[in-house]
Amino acid sequence: MSTESQNLESLIQRNYTAGFVTDIEQETFPPGLDETMIQRLSAIKQEPDFMKEWRLAAFRGWQRMKEPHWSIARYDPIDYQGFSYYSSPKSRSSVGSLEDIDPKLLETYEKLGIPLHERAALAGVAVDAVFDSVSVATTFRETLAKAGVVFCPISEAIRNYPELVRAYLGSVVPPGDNFFAALNSAVFTDGSFVYVPKGVRCPLELSTYFRINAAKTGQFERTLIIADEGATVSYLEGCTAPMRDENQLHAAVVELVALKDAEIRYATVQNWYPGNERGEGGIYNFVTKRGECRGDRSHISWVQVETGSAITWKYPSCVLRGDDSVGEFYSIAVARNYQQADTGTKMIHLGRRTRSTILSKGISAGHGHNAYRGLVRMGSTAQTAHNYTQCDSLLIGSAARADTFPVIEVENASARAEHEATTSKISADQLFYCRQRGLTEEEATGLIVNGFCRDVLLKLPLEFAVEAQKLLSVTLEGAVG
Amino acid sequence: MNLLEIANLHVSVGDRPILRGIDLEVPSGEMHVIMGPNGSGKSTLVQTLAGSEAYTVQQGQVRFAGENLLGLKPEERAHRGLFLAFQYPVEIPGLGNALFLRTIVNAVRKTRGLPEWDALDFLSRSRAELEQMGMKPELLERAVNQGFSGGEKKRNEILQLRLLEPRLALLDETDSGLDIDALRTVAQGIESMRDAHRSFLLVTHYQRLLDHLRPDRIHVLANGQIVQSGDADLARMLEKRGYDWLLQEQRA
Ligand SMILES: Nc1ncnc2c1ncn2[C@@H]1O[C@H](COP(=O)(O)OP(=O)(O)OP(=O)(O)O)[C@@H](O)[C@H]1O
Ligand SMILES: [Mg+2]
Numbered sequence: 001m002s003t004e005s006q007n008l009e010s011l012i013q014r015n016y017t018a019g020f021v022t023d024i025e026q027e028t029f030p031p032g033l034d035e036t037m038i039q040r041l042s043a044i045k046q047e048p049d050f051m052k053e054w055r056l057a058a059f060r061g062w063q064r065m066k067e068p069h070w071s072i073a074r075y076d077p078i079d080y081q082g083f084s085y086y087s088s089p090k091s092r093s094s095v096g097s098l099e100d101i102d103p104k105l106l107e108t109y110e111k112l113g114i115p116l117h118e119r120a121a122l123a124g125v126a127v128d129a130v131f132d133s134v135s136v137a138t139t140f141r142e143t144l145a146k147a148g149v150v151f152c153p154i155s156e157a158i159r160n161y162p163e164l165v166r167a168y169l170g171s172v173v174p175p176g177d178n179f180f181a182a183l184n185s186a187v188f189t190d191g192s193f194v195y196v197p198k199g200v201r202c203p204l205e206l207s208t209y210f211r212i213n214a215a216k217t218g219q220f221e222r223t224l225i226i227a228d229e230g231a232t233v234s235y236l237e238g239c240t241a242p243m244r245d246e247n248q249l250h251a252a253v254v255e256l257v258a259l260k261d262a263e264i265r266y267a268t269v270q271n272w273y274p275g276n277e278r279g280e281g282g283i284y285n286f287v288t289k290r291g292e293c294r295g296d297r298s299h300i301s302w303v304q305v306e307t308g309s310a311i312t313w314k315y316p317s318c319v320l321r322g323d324d325s326v327g328e329f330y331s332i333a334v335a336r337n338y339q340q341a342d343t344g345t346k347m348i349h350l351g352r353r354t355r356s357t358i359l360s361k362g363i364s365a366g367h368g369h370n371a372y373r374g375l376v377r378m379g380s381t382a383q384t385a386h387n388y389t390q391c392d393s394l395l396i397g398s399a400a401r402a403d404t405f406p407v408i409e410v411e412n413a414s415a416r417a418e419h420e421a422t423t424s425k426i427s428a429d430q431l432f433y434c435r436q437r438g439l440t441e442e443e444a445t446g447l448i449v450n451g452f453c454r455d456v457l458l459k460l461p462l463e464f465a466v467e468a469q470k471l472l473s474v475t476l477e478g479a480v481g
Numbered sequence: 482m483n484l485l486e487i488a489n490l491h492v493s494v495g496d497r498p499i500l501r502g503i504d505l506e507v508p509s510g511e512m513h514v515i516m517g518p519n520g521s522g523k524s525t526l527v528q529t530l531a532g533s534e535a536y537t538v539q540q541g542q543v544r545f546a547g548e549n550l551l552g553l554k555p556e557e558r559a560h561r562g563l564f565l566a567f568q569y570p571v572e573i574p575g576l577g578n579a580l581f582l583r584t585i586v587n588a589v590r591k592t593r594g595l596p597e598w599d600a601l602d603f604l605s606r607s608r609a610e611l612e613q614m615g616m617k618p619e620l621l622e623r624a625v626n627q628g629f630s631g632g633e634k635k636r637n638e639i640l641q642l643r644l645l646e647p648r649l650a651l652l653d654e655t656d657s658g659l660d661i662d663a664l665r666t667v668a669q670g671i672e673s674m675r676d677a678h679r680s681f682l683l684v685t686h687y688q689r690l691l692d693h694l695r696p697d698r699i700h701v702l703a704n705g706q707i708v709q710s711g712d713a714d715l716a717r718m719l720e721k722r723g724y725d726w727l728l729q730e731q732r733a
């Protein structure tokens with residue numbers, strides 16, 4: 001059996017195809033984090049005063065907070081003074097005019113498979129491209145504007161729609177929510193802003209592509225999506241970064257607000273650089289994502305495919321405040337080499353007859369360690385609320401680990417929460433069966449993993465499901481030993 | 482010409498010897514049958530031929546179409562046209578049977594220099610074969626073998642045999658667990674695959690499958706050795722008299 005498991009180990013090597021660096025002149029703040037830097041950042045972005053004050057208040061709160069260490073992730077203390085908090089390509093022209101954009105940037109996104117020119121772009125998908133600290137392009141703005149949909153960099157929204165931003169920013173994830181959310185609130189640089197007006201079904205898939213390029217730079221993006229009454233929107237984010245030896249910090253905040261009868265579907269394909277096979281380098285991904293079903297019959301669903309990052313600390317959650325509102329969380333998380341993924345969700349049931357579904361698929365390979373951490377809370381007002389949770393773990397090789405930490409709190413006797421969990425291995429029998437039919441060990445592993453993830457892959461928009469399947473295969477394939 | 486040539490094959494599981502010197506030749510176009518008591522090593526033989534890593538070859542040679550079979554990986558053996566219908570087909574949770582079948586068919590077709598099947602080719606071919614095997618169409622949508630009944634699993638194996646069109650089919654107790662009608666369907670599924678270039682090595686305990694198939698040779702495996710070979714009459718004799726007389730003759 002030992003040759004079998006060695007072969008499996010070698011399967012887990014992979015090429016990280018997004019690992020190149022774009023050689024471009026950037027304007028970058030010197031490393032360091034203090035009030036002066038934040039003021040300078042706010043000034044560069046030409047923010048109104050309320051925003052600057054909001055940042056400074058968040059920063060003061062953050063200084064009194066402690067880095068959390070309750071997750072499974074083990075890492076050396078992070079030197080927050082060692083990062084630069086702003087980096088922008090110098091040649092960047094006014095956002096939105098694709099004609100004047102630096103060709104090197106276009107080329108970068110082209111290489112990543114995200115053509116920004118509208119004639120080459122994915123049909124039916126509008127893209128906001130964020131490069132380090134700034135948004136460099138947003139496509140299909142006019143089509144969207146006709147439908148009344150606002151889709152723009154958040155820094156632009158702060159200037160152009162200050163009332164909306166003021167009303168909603170921090171209303172789901174307050175600045176003091178947790179250590180990383182506080183840091184993000186103080187120093188966030190860019191990200192996407194979406195507002196879909198009453199009764200509008202957004203005519204395109206919206207998507208943001210985050211790219212970290214500069215060395216020793218943190219990326220702190222902030223996304224805010226508001227679906228007004230009866231509105232519907234589907235959003236996808238993708239992320240990559242160059243291969244660098246040192247760890248890079250990414251601390252994002254995403255807030256979703258669904259008003260009465262609104263629906264938001266938020267999908268993530270996260271492929272940050274995971275570090276090498278010895279566990280060196282890679283992104284630290286500390287992210288707070290939360291959606292609030294504020295109105296009755298509203299609906300929020302999170303779908304995530306997490307294959308990258310050295311450390312993932314991420315719990316996309318739903319606060320189900322409106323009666324009959326629905327929350328969903330569908331997740332595939334891969335941890336290989338020395339990746340550590342601590343991810344899961346929270347479903348907070350407050351409204352009557354609220355329903356939630358959690359489906360989590362964790363894949364651990366090599367020395368990877370995957371943990372599902374979930375909280376289902378049935379508040380005292382959550383009359384006949386219902387949750388169904390299923391957590392499945394797949395182990396590849398003998399050094400991989402998987403844990404699940406489900407917590408269920410029920411304060412209303414009429415509410416119900418069901419939980420199921422399984423742990424399985426890719427068995428030698430399954431591999432042999434596939435190989436006897438002519439598949440290589442890699443192909444067999446890819447196919448078995450795809451089978452394991454199928455329920456979640458089906459939840460992705462079709463074009464991205466194909467992408468995600470490819471990504472999963474690339475993640476788990478490599479040189480066969 | 483012999484498609485398969487086994488010479489003095491010794492195989493163990495861990496330290497335990499299971500096969501103790503097998504000699505066997507299967508010419509192109511012939512159907513040979515292996516019978517023998519439980520635990521005598523029949524599955525060990527076919528699994529070893531397919532390249533299972535659970536078994537260790539200690540000695541001996543196997544040539545397949547003139548090539549040293551034992552030096553090849555399991556998938557390379559499949560590419561060259563060796564197919565094993567498993568005694569216990571394996572379940573793969575979540576993996577759609579249709580996707581699985583199309584993937585394996587194309588993997589094999591590619592190595593044979595044949596054009597791959599697109600979704601439409603696959604649909605029309607697999608539907609026809611499914612009907613031939615008396616299988617419900619929904620079995621294509623379900624996960625590979627998951628929750629299949631014993632008989633459905635066996636039919637799914639023969640479905641794969643028919644789609645992959647191998648040169649040598651090793652069938653390990655494909656008849657066990659089948660009802661009377663299923664046995665006929667499966668037998669027809671096998672029989673209609675016979676031609677001058679395709680050989681079969683069938684493992685079975687019962688005469689009833691052989692009634693449909695008219696095999697060329699019967700071999701009896703006992704204690705890891707072939708103790709008797711003969712024509713189709715040998716199977717009928719075993720059905721009546723069991724193995725004891727043979728084993729006693731051996732000892733005498
Ligand atoms: N993977 C294994 N691990 C341990 N022992 C094994 C293994 N495979 C086979 N054996 C042993 O080798 C011997 C032969 O087994 P094998 O499965 O080849 O028998 P068989 O002739 O196919 O029997 P049956 O008619 O019951 O299918 C048995 O004693 C069995 O227990
Ligand atoms: Mg057997």
